[in-house]
Amino acid sequence: MADPLRLNLDLDPAPYRALHRPTGARFVEVLDQRALPHAQIMVKLADADTAALAIGSMWVRGAPLIGAVGAYGLAMALDLDPSDAALASAHAALDATRPTAVNLRWALDRVRRAVASLPASERADAAWREADAIVVEDIEINHSIGQHGLQLLREIPRRRSGPINVMTHCNAGALATCGWGTATAPLFLAHADGLPIHVFVSETRPRLQGANLTVWEMNQRGVPHTLFVDSASGLLMRRGDIDVVIVGTDRVACNGDVCNKIGTYDKALAARDNDVPFYVALPSPTIDWSLASGDGIPIESRSADEVLTAVGRDENGNTGKVAIAPAGTRAVNYAFDVTPARLVSGLITERGVARDAQSLSALFARAA
Amino acid sequence: MADPLRLNLDLDPAPYRALHRPTGARFVEVLDQRALPHAQIMVKLADADTAALAIGSMWVRGAPLIGAVGAYGLAMALDLDPSDAALASAHAALDATRPTAVNLRWALDRVRRAVASLPASERADAAWREADAIVVEDIEINHSIGQHGLQLLREIPRRRSGPINVMTHCNAGALATCGWGTATAPLFLAHADGLPIHVFVSETRPRLQGANLTVWEMNQRGVPHTLFVDSASGLLMRRGDIDVVIVGTDRVACNGDVCNKIGTYDKALAARDNDVPFYVALPSPTIDWSLASGDGIPIESRSADEVLTAVGRDENGNTGKVAIAPAGTRAVNYAFDVTPARLVSGLITERGVARDAQSLSALFARAA
Numbered sequence: 217m218a219d220p221l222r223l224n225l226d227l228d229p230a231p232y233r234a235l236h237r238p239t240g241a242r243f244v245e246v247l248d249q250r251a252l253p254h255a256q257i258m259v260k261l262a263d264a265d266t267a268a269l270a271i272g273s274m275w276v277r278g279a280p281l282i283g284a285v286g287a288y289g290l291a292m293a294l295d296l297d298p299s300d301a302a303l304a305s306a307h308a309a310l311d312a313t314r315p316t317a318v319n320l321r322w323a324l325d326r327v328r329r330a331v332a333s334l335p336a337s338e339r340a341d342a343a344w345r346e347a348d349a350i351v352v353e354d355i356e357i358n359h360s361i362g363q364h365g366l367q368l369l370r371e372i373p374r375r376r377s378g379p380i381n382v383m384t385h386c387n388a389g390a391l392a393t394c395g396w397g398t399a400t401a402p403l404f405l406a407h408a409d410g411l412p413i414h415v416f417v418s419e420t421r422p423r424l425q426g427a428n429l430t431v432w433e434m435n436q437r438g439v440p441h442t443l444f445v446d447s448a449s450g451l452l453m454r455r456g457d458i459d460v461v462i463v464g465t466d467r468v469a470c471n472g473d474v475c476n477k478i479g480t481y482d483k484a485l486a487a488r489d490n491d492v493p494f495y496v497a498l499p500s501p502t503i504d505w506s507l508a509s510g511d512g513i514p515i516e517s518r519s520a521d522e523v524l525t526a527v528g529r530d531e532n533g534n535t536g537k538v539a540i541a542p543a544g545t546r547a548v549n550y551a552f553d554v555t556p557a558r559l560v561s562g563l564i565t566e567r568g569v570a571r572d573a574q575s576l577s578a579l580f581a582r583a584a
Numbered sequence: 585m586a587d588p589l590r591l592n593l594d595l596d597p598a599p600y601r602a603l604h605r606p607t608g609a610r611f612v613e614v615l616d617q618r619a620l621p622h623a624q625i626m627v628k629l630a631d632a633d634t635a636a637l638a639i640g641s642m643w644v645r646g647a648p649l650i651g652a653v654g655a656y657g658l659a660m661a662l663d664l665d666p667s668d669a670a671l672a673s674a675h676a677a678l679d680a681t682r683p684t685a686v687n688l689r690w691a692l693d694r695v696r697r698a699v700a701s702l703p704a705s706e707r708a709d710a711a712w713r714e715a716d717a718i719v720v721e722d723i724e725i726n727h728s729i730g731q732h733g734l735q736l737l738r739e740i741p742r743r744r745s746g747p748i749n750v751m752t753h754c755n756a757g758a759l760a761t762c763g764w765g766t767a768t769a770p771l772f773l774a775h776a777d778g779l780p781i782h783v784f785v786s787e788t789r790p791r792l793q794g795a796n797l798t799v800w801e802m803n804q805r806g807v808p809h810t811l812f813v814d815s816a817s818g819l820l821m822r823r824g825d826i827d828v829v830i831v832g833t834d835r836v837a838c839n840g841d842v843c844n845k846i847g848t849y850d851k852a853l854a855a856r857d858n859d860v861p862f863y864v865a866l867p868s869p870t871i872d873w874s875l876a877s878g879d880g881i882p883i884e885s886r887s888a889d890e891v892l893t894a895v896g897r898d899e900n901g902n903t904g905k906v907a908i909a910p911a912g913t914r915a916v917n918y919a920f921d922v923t924p925a926r927l928v929s930g931l932i933t934e935r936g937v938a939r940d941a942q943s944l945s946a947l948f949a950r951a952a
Contacts, residue, residue, distance in 0.1 A: 253910045419891070419908065421789060421813040427892075427909040435910060443915040445789040445891055447814040447847025451883075451921035454849065479815025481822065485853040515819075523787070523813055524795075526894035528906030538896030538904045540787065541795040542621045542803060547811040553819035 227355050228395030230404075232256070232436055234281050235351065235394055237288070242295055242344070244288045248275045249391060253432035254529045261285070264293035264306045271320070272313035274423070278392020279466040279502055280354050283323035286310045287350050290327045291343035298336040303328060315514045316475060316552050317466040318504040323350055351394045357499040358396035360566035365402025365462065365497060368562075368569060369411060372493065375456040379412035379440065383452065386420045386477035387429035388464020388497065398464040398497040400433065402564070407439045415441040416452060420477060422522040422549060449483045453490040461487050461494045462564070468496070468503045472557030472573045473510025478550055484559035493561040500565055500580055510554035523547040595723045596763030598772075600624070600804055602649050603719065603762055605656070610663055610712070612656045616643045617759060621800035622897045629653070632661035632674045639688070640681035645793070646760020647834045647870055648722050651691035654678045655718050658695045659711035666704040671696060683882045684843060684920050685834040686872045691718055723763035725867040728934035733770025733830065733865060736930075736937065737779060740861065743824040747780035747808065751820065754788045754845035755797035756832020756865065766832040766865040768801065770932070775807045783809040784820060788845060790890040790917060817851045821858040829855050829862045830932070836864070836871045840925030840941045841878025846918055852927035861929040868933055868948055878922035891915040 236258075237244045243262035250273075251257045259275060261267045267289030269275075271282045293306030307324050314320060330346040331339040369380055388399035396404060406413050415434055420426035427443055434441040444452060452458050461483055467475040474480070474496050487494040507513065524547055530536030541547070563570040570576035604626070605612045611630035618641075619625045627643060629635045635657030637643075639650045661674030675692050682688060698714040699707040737748055756767035764772060774781050783802055788794035795811055802809040812820060820826050829851055835843040842848065842864050855862040875881065892915055898904030909915070931938040938944035 254907075418815075419789070421787070421815060424908050427913075431909050431913050435913075441914070443891055443909055443913050445814070445846065445917075447786075447789060447845075447850060448916065448918055448921075450849040450853065451846060451918055452916070454921070477815075478813065478819060481818040482815060482850050482854055485818065485857055486850055489853055523811055526896060526906060526908065528894060528908040530898070530904060530906055536898060536904060536906045538894060538898050538906055539622075540792050540894065540896040541799050541811055545795075545799050545803075545811050546809070548816065548820070549813075550816055550819055553816075553822070 227359055228390060230390050230395065230437065232390070233395070234276065234391045235284055237348065237351070242292070244285070246270060246276050246285065247391065249277060249429060250275055253428050254535070261288070262292065263296070264289040264310065267292060268310050268313050271310070277425070278387065279317035279319040279464070280393040280398065280499055281391070282314060282317060283319035283501060284347065284351050284354060284394050286320045287323040287327045287347035290324055291340060291347050294331065294340040294343045298339040303331070314516060316516045319501045322501045326350065354393055354499060355395035357566040358393055358398055358401045361398055361497050361499065361564050362396055362401030362405040364568055365495070365564045366405045366409065366411070368495065368564065369402055369406050369413070369460070372460045374459050379414040381414050381416060381457055381459045383416040383418070383449065383458045383461045383483070384430060385418045385426065385463045385480055385483055387425040387433070389430055389433040391429050391433060392464060398499060399462045401497065402462065403439060404437055407437065413439065415439055416458060417441050417443050418446050418449060418479065419443060420479065421446055424526070425477070446479050450486040453486045453492050458492050461492060463496055465496050465498050465502055466552060467513050468498055468563065469507040469510045469513065470505060470573060470577070471509045472560060472563065472576060474555045474557070474560055475510055475513045475552050476555065478553050481553040481555045484555045488559050494559060495562050495564055496560055497564040500567070503576070503580070505582060510556065513554060515553070516551040518549045518551050520547040520549055523549045595727055596758060598758050598763070598805065600758070601763070602644065602759045603652055605716065610660070612653070614638060614644050614653065615759070617645060617797060618643055621796050622903070629656070630660065631664070632657040632678065635660060636678050636681050639678070642791070646755065647685035647687040647832070648761040648766065648867055649759070650682060650685060651687035651869060652715065652719050652722060652762050654688045655691040655695045655715035658692055659708060659715050662699065662708040662711045666707040671699070682884060684884045687869045690869045694718065719762045722761055722867060725934040726761055726764035726766055726769045729766055729865050729867065729932055730764055730769030730773040732936055733863070733932045734773045734777065734779070736863065736932065737770055737774050737781070737828070740828045742827050747782040749782050749784060749825055749827045751784040751786070751817065751826045751829045751851070752798060753786045753794065753831045753848055753851055755793040755801070757798055757801040759797050759801060760832060765801070766867060767830045769865065770830065771807060772805055775805065781807065783807055784826060785809050785811050786814050786817065786847065787811060788847065789814055792894070793845070814847050818854040821854045821860050826860050829860060831864055833864050833866050833870055834920060835881050836866055836931065837875040837878045837881065838873060838941060838945070839877045840928060840931060840938070840944060842923045842925070842928055843878055843881045843920050844923065846921050849921040849923045852923045856927050862927060863930050863932055864928055865932040868935070871944070871948070873950060878924065881922060883921070884919040886917045886919050888915040888917055891917045
């Protein structure tokens, strides 16, 4: 019988993959995203501590991807020790790595639920199977998001002739997921389908995921794109350069408030002021049904050093870091912001596009 | 008799100066702003070509400052050749260095007007005197802006106890002018007066004038401050961290539309969405009375290389540049944007605060 994981991975024909489990392996390989776009380095994660480090230190990032890596981390922990205590301890350690994305907790809970009632001897295998299922489902979900988003793109009013101009922020690409990406899935499907698109990519300071990761993905897949500094979002929309904004998200509240990379809210405001539709692409595990609004979402605060420096490739071709402010400068570094639902034109999910909180509940058959 | 230029320069007691003409000299010295905040280097400008290079290559920047440097450049040209042809040629060359700020053209026209009817033998001296007058007036104007802005700050409703939290963008400081700065004048006067303030400084990609220049000025003057990435403007306002925004401008149209560093518009939108007052500080030479609205302002487009790289101090203490995107990436680099008057709470001028286009015209006794 063919390996179901491999078959499903082939659903995204990209020449790269953020996360890969070789058939039957008790480890996974991840693309070290800190080295992109300058070098393509696969790193082996063979124990839960390393998986936690990979998430916390952002070798991997992106809400769906850290969920999947977390799930595998739990499986690795159970390989060593399948006891209740070890399960609880690994769950807690992995969950503590990043506070904002809800997918991580969702994936860890899902694996724990799948193994909790099993005898110790069966737990590890069941955890690996559940993590594999999370990966396969993520790719399928993103493919469905892509199809719904592609339909939207076909219907978007264009401001001028030429390709459809899509703005995105940060990286909600295949590198943030197990395949296809969320915000990028409609773009990749459109490109494959011959619908001409052009992507405006925000650089996304401080960690530059747009410049480093999204640009790299667009290059890998041959999608035309243009980089801009985060501050240019408003001007680009005012100029009529943007037909639609599509971003990803780390957590969506029941009311449709969207938590995503810092700067998303600013882009939503600019979109509203210029009548540019603003869409958020998300797999359903990103919905936090326990949260009434975005006010309750914890916003991760990261090291000031990320703001005080910029990292890239130096003139000798090595990784370099430059200080952009005097040593000792005080800086704040909130990694996410919350965009109120009133600024969101629609949520593109695997089950269709929700225009408001009620239609989101209806899509997933939840009480509104 | 005391040198009137020196007396007036003492109006701003800062330990640094962006532009300095030694008494009687036929050259000026400017602070090379490319080296800040890591090194403080004065560069001598002794001919019009070097003055034009200093403006075009941004050794000096800021609308009022490039006006003054342009004026001195014209005087230097007339020292060599006071003919009509030389005057016209130097005027054109200096005017072509930067397209967006109106002060440059204003200062060049003012010097030309002051010398045009004089015999050739008197032109150069008259030009130097006129340029000196522009410098002295700029410092006086900014001091007046500071006093009007200080009054505003005293009346700003505070969102919490502690200092008044002011957000600014780019550098509209003493480094952008001949002294005091425009947006910073109220802050420096407030600090000197014992009114507790705290300044949130946006880094201002791609050239990082906030991180490099504004942070340095705040350090030099002992004003408490915090650096943030441009994308965090919206979140900071939503959190209630900001009581008021004050920025500078490169050109204001008759209707009150404001052209300023890219990202200003985005900040104005965030301010409006959070009921944060948004003020623009400007000397009257920044008003373009010939422009009905901001739509006619030429937006300078700079090299993509500024977006594809970040410049700072490397780990060896040298100036370093890192590439943040794959080589050959297409990028747009608009240096300015236009904030519509409807988003501006008021224009802080040397004659008071204008709340709308009519009051701006009235302040300067122009027909509305």
